[in-house]
Amino acid sequence: MADSPISPKDFGASFKGFMEQMARQSPAEEPFFQKRLREHFGADPAKFAIVAEKVSDANHPNLHLAIEAFVTAPGRSFELLGISSQAAQFMGMSLVQLVAGGGGMMRGDPPDEGPVTYTNVALDGDRVLACTQLGLYLVKEGDARLAIFVAKTERGYRDGINVEVLATERAAADACHAALRNSMRVRNVYRGHVVSLSANNSGLQVSFHHLPSISREQIILPSGVLERIERESVGFSKHAERLRAAGRHLKRGMLLHGSPGTGKTLTAMYLAGRMPDRTVLLITGRSMGLLEQACAMARTLQPATIILEDVDLIAEERTRQGAGGCAPLLFELLNQMDGLADDADILFVLTTNRPDLLEPALAARPGRIDQAVEVPVPDTECRRRLFELYGRGLKVSTPIDPYVDRTAGASAAFIRELMRKAALFAADDGGEPDVKAKHFDEALHEMVVQGGDLTKSLLGAAIRTE
Secondary structure, three states: OOOOOOOHHHHHHHHHHHHHHHHHHOOOOOOHHHHHHHHHHOOOHHHOEEEEEEEOHHHHHHHHHHHHHHHOOOOEEEEEEEEEOHHHHHHOOOHHHHHHOOOHHHOOOOOEEEOOEEEEEEOOOOOEEEEEEEEEEEEEEOOEEEEEEEEEEOOHHHOEEEEEEEEOOHHHHHHHHHHHHHHHHHOOOOOOOEEEEEEEOOEEEEEEEOOOOOOHHHOOOOOOHHHHHHHHHHHHHHOHHHHHHOOOOOOEEEEEEOOOOOOHHHHHHHHHHHOOOOEEEEEOHHHHHHHHHHHHHHHHHOOEEEEEOOHHHOOEOOOOOOOHHHHHHHHHHHHHHHHOOOOOOEEEEEEEOOHHHEOHHHHHOOOOOOEEEEOOOOOHHHHHHHHHHHOOOOEEOOOOHHHHHHOOOOOHHHHHHHHHHHHHHHHHOOOOOEEOHHHHHHHHHHHHHHOHHHHHHHOOOOOOOO
């Protein structure tokens, strides 16, 4: 008797049963990272301790250098594995997923080996550091074993770099993190540089700056003023260790005040150049909202100098109408200055055009501001020196004394612009620029008469119009 034909439905059911039976009989393949970790430790890693910490994006290069120093220390060897995972791309990843061999929240395939992912981080000058973005370090030291997992996330509030250490004992994982934190401080890429802070959607950002070289002779102030400023800044920096040993506090604040254009910012930049061993943090504009972060960075990188320009914008009298919006930043500044230990080698250099608006608690209380120095409008002798300074490289065929007299009340910025305009008028006459009296007169007329009160205000000039 012939066999009855098998229906497609029955065939499908039989084939499915066959495949399920084969799957039950076949040994399950161990996920790649679960296997590698078990081989690395010589035991089931699921029974070990994982300690996690998070590092900000700004500290990514410091973390990378710290891990490199750790895994290449004498007596240690390491292997760096890349990770390929859909879960890592969309939802981030943790070391637990590698240990357990699971696909994480996406419930996809277990993570598999892939290329090591790096991200380039710009440093000072043209330097770029390729930092591990996603990878697993398997570290050996004698019989000891560690695994260090690094994953940079970019998911809103989760931004940053996750660092997880797997060890047979929690104490070993804690010791590894402690070594990394210490190494990050020692190898900090921002130490000794001029930097500023900013914030964007990816978190705190640090930018490097190159300040122009400013010589002492470019700072033209009345006799004794620059010496006072240097004594409070350069002098303390030079003798820091001796002062600390004598029990003297190193935390200090200096306020440079005066009319616009008198050279407060130039003086602050000069001080930064005189103390090249100090980290300099520039706080201007929007970065004023990052006072807490800037002071925390200064504590880590001390000796450090914080230069905060136009402090009157955040430290106005709280009783003045309209100043209420500035109060939170004012409180933050006061709290940060008060919160530093006396032996913290941190110098605050604050500048302002309006000392009359400053909060009395900031300007008068010792420990916040120790020295207030006026950077005045240049007197006759200083104006003469300014004409000579800004006239270098020019041929000047007229005595400058009449113009030194006519610029009484003018700032250094005004005299610099006057010399520039006079040179321009001389160049318009053709040939080699030769600055004559008529060129000075034309420049003064354009700046004082045609420019009007706004130009004089912007350049810090209160001079006669005749």
